[in-house]
Amino acid sequence: MVTLDGNPVSAGDLLPLALTNVGHFTSMRTEADGCIRGLALHMDRLMRDSKIVWGVDLDTGRVREYVRQSLEGQDLPCVVRVTVYDPKVEMGRPVDAEEPHIMVSVRGAGALPPEPLRAMSVAYERDLPQVKHCGLFGALHARRTAQLAGFGDALFVGRDGLVSEGGTWNVGFVDREGGVVWPQAPVLPGVTMALLQRHAEHRTATVSLDQAKDMDAAFATNTSIGVRPLSAIDDTPLPVDHPTLRKLQQMYLTIAGESL
Structure with missing residues (x-):
């Protein structure tokens, strides 16, 4: 079921979103115990993006109430998406448009972590990258381009030649010393990335495409996949069993979730 402000959504409610694609969202993985890793960060994102997109404050108490309602009777784990439009x-x-409403949808969640991912570099820069907005055409077109070429997803490279992020995920790297490197670029401040940065030593640096391919390992992160190794960037294979990757995966799974 999809709800808008706690009520079943109608086709008329969805039509403006389909026709204009103006809105922002966050997706949260709800584990078997009903808790969500980084719940407070997801609420912070919704509040921050509401100020940027709509210029208004968002009542996150209402958001939590609608999410709790939508989770009743659902099989867990699952992924809850909160869209504000x-x-x-x-x-x-x-x-x-200055009175945003809260739409909640639920879908199943896969096992963590999923299979390693082969990524193809694609020249692309997201609009307003600091906001998790509904304008996904460019990102999904890049993903389709990569999949048509036999890859699993796209890795974005900006006009400056620097790696930024993936189709719907942040990317991180493991350098020759086993350290974690996050790209210094205009990217979405991902919740999973933020949680890992809180719990693991890391550095931020510009990463060119050639440097990315020369790393000891690479990985994708978001709430649905946790820490997912990249098995290749373009035609360059990467190891998927690096000790740092295993450490990050285990660390992420031990981060306690927050209750609604």
Whole structure:
């Protein structure tokens, strides 16, 4: 079931979102115990993005209430997506949309971690990268391009030649000394990335595509996949059993979830 402000959503409610694609969201993995890793960070994201996109404060107490309601009777683990948009938004006058509503949808969650991922480098830069917005056309077109070439997903490279992030995930690297490196680039501040940065030593540095391929290992992170090794970037294979990767995977699974 999909709900809008706690009520079953109608086609009329969804039409403005489908036609304009103006909104922002967060996706949260709810584990078997009903808890969510980084729940407070997800709420912070929704509040921050609501100020940027709509210029208003978001009541995260309502968000939690609607998520709890949507999880009743659901098989766990699952992934809950909270989308914030205004059903009154119009293409000609988006400035008039100033009363965002809360849509909640639920889907199944796979096992952690999923199989390693082969990534293809694609020249792409997201609009407003600091916001987790609904404008996914460019990212999904890049993903489709990579999949048509036989890869699992796209790894974005900016006009400056620097690696930034993946289709719907942050990317990290393991250097020759076994240290964790996060790209210094305009990227979405991912919740899983933030949790790992809190618990594991790391550094941030610019990473060119050639440098990325020369790393000891690479990995993707988001709430649905946790820490997923990259088995290749373009035609360059990468190890998927590096000790640092195993450490990050185990560390992530030990991070306690927060209750709604």
